[in-house]
Amino acid sequence: xxxxxxxxxxxxxxxxxxxxxxRSFEGVSVRQIMSKAGADVSLAYYHFKSxxxxxxxxxxxxxxxxxxxxxxxxxxxxxxRGDEAPTVEEIISAFTSPLLDLxxxxxxxxxxxxxxxxxxxxxxxxxxxxxxxYFDPLVRRFVDALKRALPDCDDVDLMWSYHILSxxxxxxxxxxxxxxxxxxGKVKSSNIAQIRDRMPQFLAAGFERLCKKQV
Amino acid sequence: xxxxxxxxxxxxxxxxxxxxxxRSFEGVSVRQIMSKAGADVSLAYYHFKSxxxxxxxxxxxxxxxxxxxxxxxxxxxxxxRGDEAPTVEEIISAFTSPLLDLxxxxxxxxxxxxxxxxxxxxxxxxxxxxxxxYFDPLVRRFVDALKRALPDCDDVDLMWSYHILSxxxxxxxxxxxxxxxxxxGKVKSSNIAQIRDRMPQFLAAGFERLCKKQV
DNA sequence: TGCGCATTTCAACGAGCGTTGAATACTAGT
DNA sequence: ACTAGTATTCAACGCTCGTTGAAATGCGCA
Numbered sequence: 150x151x152x153x154x155x156x157x158x159x160x161x162x163x164x165x166x167x168x169x170x171x172r173s174f175e176g177v178s179v180r181q182i183m184s185k186a187g188a189d190v191s192l193a194y195y196h197f198k199s200x201x202x203x204x205x206x207x208x209x210x211x212x213x214x215x216x217x218x219x220x221x222x223x224x225x226x227x228x229x230r231g232d233e234a235p236t237v238e239e240i241i242s243a244f245t246s247p248l249l250d251l252x253x254x255x256x257x258x259x260x261x262x263x264x265x266x267x268x269x270x271x272x273x274x275x276x277x278x279x280x281x282x283y284f285d286p287l288v289r290r291f292v293d294a295l296k297r298a299l300p301d302c303d304d305v306d307l308m309w310s311y312h313i314l315s316x317x318x319x320x321x322x323x324x325x326x327x328x329x330x331x332x333x334g335k336v337k338s339s340n341i342a343q344i345r346d347r348m349p350q351f352l353a354a355g356f357e358r359l360c361k362k363q364v
Numbered sequence: 365x366x367x368x369x370x371x372x373x374x375x376x377x378x379x380x381x382x383x384x385x386x387r388s389f390e391g392v393s394v395r396q397i398m399s400k401a402g403a404d405v406s407l408a409y410y411h412f413k414s415x416x417x418x419x420x421x422x423x424x425x426x427x428x429x430x431x432x433x434x435x436x437x438x439x440x441x442x443x444x445r446g447d448e449a450p451t452v453e454e455i456i457s458a459f460t461s462p463l464l465d466l467x468x469x470x471x472x473x474x475x476x477x478x479x480x481x482x483x484x485x486x487x488x489x490x491x492x493x494x495x496x497x498y499f500d501p502l503v504r505r506f507v508d509a510l511k512r513a514l515p516d517c518d519d520v521d522l523m524w525s526y527h528i529l530s531x532x533x534x535x536x537x538x539x540x541x542x543x544x545x546x547x548x549g550k551v552k553s554s555n556i557a558q559i560r561d562r563m564p565q566f567l568a569a570g571f572e573r574l575c576k577k578q579v
Numbered sequence: 580t581g582c583g584c585a586t587t588t589c590a591a592c593g594a595g596c597g598t599t600g601a602a603t604a605c606t607a608g609t
Numbered sequence: 610a611c612t613a614g615t616a617t618t619c620a621a622c623g624c625t626c627g628t629t630g631a632a633a634t635g636c637g638c639a
Binding site for chain 3: 157188191192195196
Binding site for chain 1: 479507520521547559
């Protein structure tokens with residue numbers, strides 16, 4: 150009955166994903182996860198080696214899908230242009246839009262995972278190792294594309310620009326409602342359509358100003 | 365001996381600040397904090413009402429200092445200009461540079477606090493309420509200044525631009541070493557001097573492009 | 580029907596958690 | 610030297626934690 154096995158395992162992963170995302174790794178107990186998953190505590194240790202292993206599997210489950218989608222988006226803009234390099238905005242859009250689209254169109258399935266990413270990306274303890282492990286190859290690929298679009302850009306400028314990009318994208322994943330408050334309700338953090346095109350526009354302008362100044 | 369009281373209380377706050385910042389609220393026990401502070405467990409409950417109260421006092425201790433420094437920086441660029449509005453870059457710089465300067469010049473004293481800010485800003489559970497409580501008045505003041513510098517800017521563009529700014533600044537607080545890896549060691553996340561001027565330059569370009577497009 | 584295996588339940592372990600109350604040490608003012 | 614009050618220590622509470630081993634269940638196949 151390998152079908153039920155998959156079903157239970159996935160229910161545990163779903164519950165863990167949501168709770169880890171909203172309350173952090175240490176802020177949630179295995180018992181709370183299994184209670185949300187509707188299964189006995191010890192089943193967690195039948196399907197996973199430990200709480201930490203469960204966490205790693207939560208991370209891994211969607212990372213591969215994500216990397217493939219984003220890589221395809223980059224390849225698409227590159228081949229579309231043929232021999233000449235894509236614009237900075239097109240590259241950035243290939244990096245950010247797949248995520249924002251998933252957050253917009255398949256919100257229930259992806260929002261918790263993105264929140265989890267945001268949390269570990271901003272944690273000194275987890276951020277370095279985990280983000281490197283799961284996303285570095287893809288990021289290098291994008292940085293290379295940006296270097297080709299901005300051939301005269303200094304490495305220091307380029308890397309700090311990417312750093313700003315990364316921070317901006319990350320915060321968008323966590324819908325704290327702060328922007329709703331600050332705008333007096335006129336702007337909603339849940340309205341991803343609003344940020345989808347603005348994000349690459351804003352960031353491309355930054356890249357270009359920083360990289361052009363010493364040409 | 366009100367002097368020793370202050371000394372012990374501050375040692376507890378220092379230890380708590382560092383541990384909360386690196387391992388999160390739930391990831392650290394009161395016993396671990398007091399062990400680092402070199403004092404008995406129950407002293408935590410003599411100086412503070414609860415673990416949560418200790419956390420709040422850690423947040424509060426530096427928030428007021430920070431708000432004053434940043435407000436003064438804004439007032440300074442405003443009065444320097446006299447009647448005409450400061451440039452977008454000057455306003456952004458007044459918002460970001462005080463923090464980056466503290467991180468650079470008084471690293472040991474401020475780095476843990478900034479890491480803590482980064483962590484709660486990216487937490488859906490804490491981020492909304494705590495950031496609003498401690499920093500919203502100041503943020504509103506800066507957003508108003510930006511509105512004056514960009515009078516034709518749509519509110520939606522302006523708020524999302526601020527959102528990007530906030531995410532970029534936040535991630536800079538947490539030194540995960542990712543940028544070190546990605547750049548092959550050529551760029552160091554600890555080298556705040558490199559980002560100090562690049563951050564406002566980059567972000568001002570973004571604000572201006574987003575806000576000018578529908579004029 | 581019964582064997583073998585994957586899945587699930589039940590009960591428990593030692594450890595650490597946040598928190599408290601009572602007892603002790605210290606020190607400033609008389 | 611005595612007192613008042615602040616600061617610190619000691620021992621313990623009830624509870625939850627992550628994890629485990631053994632027993633029970635369900636199921637495809639002989």
